Amino acid sequence: MSDNENKVPEFMQKAVLWEKGNSIPDFTEGKEFYHHWGRTINAGDNSLYTTLTQMYNPLYFNEPYAKNHGHEKIVVNPFLVFNTILGMSVEDLSEGGNGPFVGINDCKFHKPVYEGDTLTAQSTVIDNRKSESKAGAAIVTWKTEGYNQHGDLVVEFVRSNLLFK
Secondary structure (H helix, E strand, O other): OOHHHHOOOHHHHHOOOOOOOOOHHHOOOOOEEEOOOOEEOOHHHHHHHHHHOOOOOHHHOOHHHHHHOOOOOOEOOHHHHHHHHHHHHHHHHOOOOOOOEEEEEEEEEOOOOEOOOEEEEEEEEEEEEEOOOOOOEEEEEEEEEEEOOOOOEEEEEEEEEEEEO
16 A cells, blocks of 8 residues: 555545534523524425325326315425425434434424425424433424415424433
C-alpha cells in the first residue's frame, strides 16, 4: 500500500459530527416544535404513492370522479398526508433518541388535501416518563398536527417513542 491509500481525505479531517434531534431532557411537557419548512404535495407524489400502496380509490387519481363527489380536484391519498407529516417530525422528535417507535394513537383526518397543497407540521410534548423496564430510557409522547397552506388542520395524531440517553 502506498502512503496515499492510508491517508484520510482532507474533507474527512475537517468534518464535524453534528448531533441530530433532541434528547430526553429536551422534551418537557407542553414544549412545542415547529417542524421544517413544509412540503408541497404534487401529482407525481400522489400518483406514485397511491400506485405503490395499491390503494385504488378513484378519488386519488381520477379528477372527474373526484369532482363528481364534491371535491375541487384530485384528493391526495390520506396515508401520504399522514406519512408526510410524520416524516417532517422525525428530525426534531425521534432521530436523536436512537430508540424504537412505540405507536400512533388517535389519528384523525380533518380536511382533504389536494394536489398542490403545501403541508406543515408542529408537535407538542404531552408526556415524558421514565421507562420502567429500560434503565436510562424514557417513553416520550407527542401530539402532532399537520396543516395546509391556509392554516387548516388536515391531520392530527399522538405518537410515542422509547428514547435512550
